[in-house]
Amino acid sequence: MTCAHSIPEPAAAIAVCPRRAVALPRATRAPHVRGLPLLGSALQILRDPYGWWPRQHRHLGPVFRLTLPIAGRTWIAIAGRDANELLAREGARVFSQVMTYPRAPEVLGTTLHPSFTEGPLQLHLRRQVARGFTRAALQPHLGAIAAQLRAHVERWRPGQRIDVTAETSQMGLDAISLFATGEPLGFDAAIVRRYATVFTGVIAMSWPKALLRVPAVRAASTALDGMIARRLAAHRSGARGDHAPDYFDLVHEGVLPDGEPLPERTRVVFGQIPFKNMGVYAGRVINHLLYQIVHRPEVLARVQPEIDRVFGGGPIGLDELDGMVALRATLAETLRILPVAVALQRTVCEPFTFGGHRFEPGDRVFTPLSVTHFLDEHFPEPLRFDIDRFIDRPAPAPYTYNPFGVGHHACVARSVFEPLALMVVATALARWQLQARYRLRTIVDALPSPWPWHRMRVVAARAA
């Protein structure tokens, strides 16, 4: 198996003389983390999804093996700054996501998706999607998003105990839906979360495909795709009248590499992206961000004046959001200490060497990008939550802070997600004093997630 898409020239970082490479041990002989017979390291990772990877890196170095009940069972982890650089600079040449996610085309109903393709096709599809997720594309929708979020929190009442997962994901999904389609989600965010989580589990964690046929999951998928197809049709027919162009307009204009229009199923799948990714990744981050502020009086004291200044009634633009230095730093520190994309999966398609080991096509690799978030040399006292790491300090060293991935598969929506996350939490905190008496608990479904039964108390109104 080799990379059909490979770019011929080997890059200096991992090019070695062939004789030396052959002398190196295979990565499949790297130190093996001891685990349970069938489950391997799964239980340990479930218990401590953030701390487990840096611990193994400290004990075993940048290359180690682990066993997991996920396709292939034996995985090789490459961890640390140099591993992240390898993924960023050489990922397009030595790894293939076509090999990593063989179930994706069948489950999606198309082979055309930037996350599950490689080479020139991947670059092309990524461009089609990425041009919809720019700051410029977000700006015209901020007013409608602000109004929707304000109306949402207006329904809360003093004394109420709010379901943090349900509320933050509904607000996040309504916001991204307004951005992408011009309308709020229009149904319960739990429906999107359910489908997006099972989809991720089936594609990436070897969950049984039969889960997609469970009536509640199938209904969720039908509801999501139905909504997307209807809104795409409304965009196409011009029924929406004059409106600021949105992501769905761009999906319509999307083309294949030969200039032909995208097939209809591919349009629906591109339409799923903002919903699925907000459902799986972004909802968790917004939930964590709200917690880190409400639970820490010293953080609240620094972000509240910014929130009151920007969310005090006037129009909110990207410049105003950019000016919320403490709130943005809180988001950055939240993403450092509670990363969502803890470890990414890859499959080797071109031989290379790294960390004194030889990797061969077919090797299954985990790249726990977040290990560097927990190394003292990059983030002193890494377990301390400290927003000043991201205020008036030089940016983290390259490849040490990677919440949105690195390289040619890195997140295309970062510049849209960040302002939306700030808007959701700032809208809630401009209106209400909240209380989070709980200690954050993490569960792992398809990814690490805040425990879904956490509740915050609405203490008192702050402003009408």
Ligand code: HEM
């Ligand atoms: C509005 C919500 C979001 C959207 C629409 C979105 C969209 C995307 C897309 C389309 C990709 C695939 C790019 C490619 O393969 O070429 C991607 C990758 C990624 N996204 Fe996002 N994303 C969102 C939120 C987030 C958040 C909140 C995080 C984490 C903090 C995140 C982390 C990542 C990571 C780590 C990858 C790379 C995965 C890999 O390399 O295997 N995304 N995102």
